[in-house]
Amino acid sequence: DGGITQSPKYLFRKEGQNVTLSCEQNLNHDAMYWYRQDPGQGLRLIYYSQIVNDFQKGDIAEGYSVSREKKESFPLTVTSAQKNPTAFYLCASSTGGGSYGYTFGSGTRLTVV
Amino acid sequence: QQQVKQSPQSLIVQKGGISIINCAYENTAFDYFPWYQQFPGKGPALLIAIRPDVSEKKEGRFTISFNKSAKQFSLHIMDSQPGDSATYFCAASIRGDGQNFVFGPGTRLSVLP
Numbered sequence: 163d164g165g166i167t168q169s170p171k172y173l174f175r176k177e178g179q180n181v182t183l184s185c186e187q188n189l190n191h192d193a194m195y196w197y198r199q200d201p202g203q204g205l206r207l208i209y210y211s212q213i214v215n216d217f218q219k220g221d222i223a224e225g226y227s228v229s230r231e232k233k234e235s236f237p238l239t240v241t242s243a244q245k246n247p248t249a250f251y252l253c254a255s256s257t258g259g260g261s262y263g264y265t266f267g268s269g270t271r272l273t274v275v
Numbered sequence: 276q277q278q279v280k281q282s283p284q285s286l287i288v289q290k291g292g293i294s295i296i297n298c299a300y301e302n303t304a305f306d307y308f309p310w311y312q313q314f315p316g317k318g319p320a321l322l323i324a325i326r327p328d329v330s331e332k333k334e335g336r337f338t339i340s341f342n343k344s345a346k347q348f349s350l351h352i353m354d355s356q357p358g359d360s361a362t363y364f365c366a367a368s369i370r371g372d373g374q375n376f377v378f379g380p381g382t383r384l385s386v387l388p
Contacts, residue, residue: 168318204378254318
């Protein structure tokens with residue numbers, strides 16, 4: 163079955179640590195996205211990539227980094243510079259251009275301990 | 276200009292009733308308007324979408340009404356069921372622009388048995 167796999171489902175981070183969230187898709191989609199969701203709030207765009215080896219900052223990129231070395235993979239690193247990283251992180255993909263809707267993964271819940 | 280406003284923030288409906296969620300946008304360049312359904316701990320899933328060249332789209336119990344002149348669109352859920360209890364997000368995007376996929380803040384729907 164085609165889809166997006168995010169791992170891990172739950173992640174705990176200590177203060178000052180970098181952590182990497184995995185996102186893999188087998189939909190052959192060109193574009194991939196990372197969103198942050200806080201309780202009771204909408205989705206805010208962190209980074210997006212429309213093609214391999216290229217990505218752009220979204221609205222809240224500070225304290226995050228990404229890479230896009232393969233079409234199928236778009237990992238997100240939450241760095242120690244992100245002061246309030248506790249949130250639900252969602253990865254999505256689309257055929258590109260934003261005109262066909264997104265397919266979302268099941269999310270990773272990150273908690274700072 | 277990039278915001279999508281959504282109301283109400285929460286909605287309680289009796290089983291069998293009609294649930295109505297409203298969204299409004301400012302950017303007239305938006306040309307794709309999807310609705311997403313999200314269950315707790317899961318990623319959003321595309322429910323139904325409309326383009327501005329039609330005023331209404333129906334899929335089963337779900338209907339989108341679109342008013343281009345007012346820059347508003349709404350989701351109607353007929354014969355609401357307890358299984359429809361979820362958070363609903365409207366969104367708007369511009370074809371060919373991966374960054375301009377804007378989500379509303381969401382509506383938490385509870386359908387009482």
